[in-house]
Amino acid sequence: MNQGPARIEINEVGPRDGLQIEKAMVATDDKVAFVDALSECGFARIEVTSFTSPKAIPALADAQEVMRRIRRKPGVVYTALVPNIRGLERALECGTDEMNLVMSSSETHNRANLRMTREQSLAELTAVLRAAGEAGAPCNVSLSTVFGCPFDGDVSPDEVMRLAHSLVDAGAVGITLCDTTGMAYPTQVAELCERAARELPGAALTVHLHNTRGMALANAVAAWQTGIVRFDAAAGGLGGCPYAPGASGNVNTEELVHMFACMGVDTGVALPPLMDVVRGLPRLVERELANPLIAAGPRLATHEPPAWLAERFSPG
Amino acid sequence: MNQGPARIEINEVGPRDGLQIEKAMVATDDKVAFVDALSECGFARIEVTSFTSPKAIPALADAQEVMRRIRRKPGVVYTALVPNIRGLERALECGTDEMNLVMSSSETHNRANLRMTREQSLAELTAVLRAAGEAGAPCNVSLSTVFGCPFDGDVSPDEVMRLAHSLVDAGAVGITLCDTTGMAYPTQVAELCERAARELPGAALTVHLHNTRGMALANAVAAWQTGIVRFDAAAGGLGGCPYAPGASGNVNTEELVHMFACMGVDTGVALPPLMDVVRGLPRLVERELANPLIAAGPRLATHEPPAWLAERFSPG
Numbered sequence: 001m002n003q004g005p006a007r008i009e010i011n012e013v014g015p016r017d018g019l020q021i022e023k024a025m026v027a028t029d030d031k032v033a034f035v036d037a038l039s040e041c042g043f044a045r046i047e048v049t050s051f052t053s054p055k056a057i058p059a060l061a062d063a064q065e066v067m068r069r070i071r072r073k074p075g076v077v078y079t080a081l082v083p084n085i086r087g088l089e090r091a092l093e094c095g096t097d098e099m100n101l102v103m104s105s106s107e108t109h110n111r112a113n114l115r116m117t118r119e120q121s122l123a124e125l126t127a128v129l130r131a132a133g134e135a136g137a138p139c140n141v142s143l144s145t146v147f148g149c150p151f152d153g154d155v156s157p158d159e160v161m162r163l164a165h166s167l168v169d170a171g172a173v174g175i176t177l178c179d180t181t182g183m184a185y186p187t188q189v190a191e192l193c194e195r196a197a198r199e200l201p202g203a204a205l206t207v208h209l210h211n212t213r214g215m216a217l218a219n220a221v222a223a224w225q226t227g228i229v230r231f232d233a234a235a236g237g238l239g240g241c242p243y244a245p246g247a248s249g250n251v252n253t254e255e256l257v258h259m260f261a262c263m264g265v266d267t268g269v270a271l272p273p274l275m276d277v278v279r280g281l282p283r284l285v286e287r288e289l290a291n292p293l294i295a296a297g298p299r300l301a302t303h304e305p306p307a308w309l310a311e312r313f314s315p316g
Numbered sequence: 317m318n319q320g321p322a323r324i325e326i327n328e329v330g331p332r333d334g335l336q337i338e339k340a341m342v343a344t345d346d347k348v349a350f351v352d353a354l355s356e357c358g359f360a361r362i363e364v365t366s367f368t369s370p371k372a373i374p375a376l377a378d379a380q381e382v383m384r385r386i387r388r389k390p391g392v393v394y395t396a397l398v399p400n401i402r403g404l405e406r407a408l409e410c411g412t413d414e415m416n417l418v419m420s421s422s423e424t425h426n427r428a429n430l431r432m433t434r435e436q437s438l439a440e441l442t443a444v445l446r447a448a449g450e451a452g453a454p455c456n457v458s459l460s461t462v463f464g465c466p467f468d469g470d471v472s473p474d475e476v477m478r479l480a481h482s483l484v485d486a487g488a489v490g491i492t493l494c495d496t497t498g499m500a501y502p503t504q505v506a507e508l509c510e511r512a513a514r515e516l517p518g519a520a521l522t523v524h525l526h527n528t529r530g531m532a533l534a535n536a537v538a539a540w541q542t543g544i545v546r547f548d549a550a551a552g553g554l555g556g557c558p559y560a561p562g563a564s565g566n567v568n569t570e571e572l573v574h575m576f577a578c579m580g581v582d583t584g585v586a587l588p589p590l591m592d593v594v595r596g597l598p599r600l601v602e603r604e605l606a607n608p609l610i611a612a613g614p615r616l617a618t619h620e621p622p623a624w625l626a627e628r629f630s631p632g
Contacts, residue, residue: 190317
């Protein structure tokens with residue numbers, strides 16, 4: 001089997017991508033504690049919050065307070081979603097390390113999710129990239145629906161690359177290839193990752209996967225085999241998409257970390273404290289989270305044999 | 317990305333591996349209807365039932381009646397689990413096409429699951445293989461826990477291969493490498509599949525995966541990339557293991573079929589009738605089955621854009 005890189009980095013997006021869609025209003029204290037607990041796990045990056053309009057996403061209206069109050073662990077990059085110039089200003093005021101801008105690669109999803117055409121979004125993000133550049137703040141762009149759109153179906157890789165080139169030319173230091181509603185499949189992931197790496201050698205590429213159709217880990221392996229070293233993931237598989245009924249959330253961070261650890265790939269993340277964080281999520285989001293890895297334990301967490309076994313097979 | 321074979325075969329094990337562990341007593345009529353519906357989906361093989369002692373598994377006491385009453389579709393191989401000579405006799409009486417014998421590659425799991433040491437199992441299976449050979453009935457052997465044992469932890473590939481060689485020498489036409497409790501990970505799957513194919517060139521190899529830790533489809537891709545063409549799977553992800561608390565069931569047939577279809581690999585199985593079968597499972601087993609693919613639909617089952625979109629972006 002083709003091996004990918006020996007070391008990968010995980011960007012934990014649960015506090016932003018996860019909490020923004022939850023019905024429960026999570027208290028500011030609990031958000032800060034969630035991020036602080038994640039900081040102890042060894043993530044390369046944590047997407048802390050979103051500087052969208054508090055009117056649009058009331059659940060994250062306390063974005064600045066959260067960003068100010070988290071305990072910053074040296075070496076961890078604390079990022080936030082920034083939709084526009086106003087958001088950038090708010091993010092800069094509270095010392096966000098890196099900005100994550102977002103637009104869709106498919107027209108209908110961009111209109112539904114961002115209330116703009118893609119060309120309007122491109123103009124807006126170009127302005128944000130310019131302002132961030134002047135402020136010395138690095139920006140990544142998450143390009144949604146690159147492996148398929150829940151409205152438009154397949155998205156042309158040429159179109160994805162056209163947008164990615166425009167954004168990198170405008171100053172983005174990285175591009176995240178987002179499988180927003182879990183439509184990606186392994187051979188497709190490998191092809192687009194290879195092409196993006198070839199055409200954008202200067203950009204840091206991240207892959208963002210959802211597990212809607214069970215393929216998240218298979219897609220992660222496919223991306224890793226092409227050399228991708230940066231993965232988004234959400235603790236407990238939090239997240240989803242309001243425009244794709246039935247779509248489950250992001251790839252589970254704990255399953256991603258566990259799989260790569262089994263394969264001898266260093267993620268930097270320690271599984272036991274991460275599993276503790278995941279065990280606390282149902283209280284945080286006020287709903288049950290189906291979590292097979294938590295239920296079953298890591299693969300080498302062995303069980304005691306049934307009690308009758310020793311007697312039945314005793315030498316006497 | 318390394319491509320595997322253009323065509324694979326799926327062995328649907330839900331009626332046996334799934335139903336044997338369900339609490340609900342499924343009526344004989346419903347079992348027959350379940351198998352008949354599966355026969356219309358295009359499977360290469362269907363594991364119909366198990367000829368274990370009715371005392372040990374009362375749920376499958378009607379094994380002969382089920383095997384006699386199913387409507388046999390030409391081209392489909394109808395198999396059954398056969399634990400011993402008595403089971404072989406019962407299986408032969410009702411015209412089972414192929415026998416599936418079973419033992420574990422780890423000592424403690426074999427003792428717990430089969431109430432025998434591995435050497436006792438090997439002797440028993442050798443006797444069954446001889447008798448089946450005399451009767452002209454082909455036998456596959458499912459070798460459990462080859463990627464890890466819930467009691468003993470990692471299992472030595474040397475030990476797995478020793479048992480596999482013994483069983484093939486004794487007359488088994490195929491070996492199924494079983495990840496009984498979902499402990500397999502992709503690089504491990506690739507290594508063992510490559511070794512088994514190299515050392516047992518005359519044996520038909522099947523891979524049997526569980527999704528306990530989210531890796532089932534990733535493992536399936538890894539196996540496929542080494543050339544494996546035969547996969548066990550259970551509709552709706554039925555199944556589990558009584559000795560591994562929290563362990564979820566077999567890889568979902570519908571997710572496996574969907575993924576390979578996305579990748580352009582011919583499984584022979586048509587997804588729409590299979591999804592109809594899966595939608596009927598909660599009634600059959602009298603419990604809810606979490607089923608993300610059924611909830612979300614196949615990847616290109618697109619949605620209508622929100623109604624406000626047309627007005628907002630109208631040319632007027």
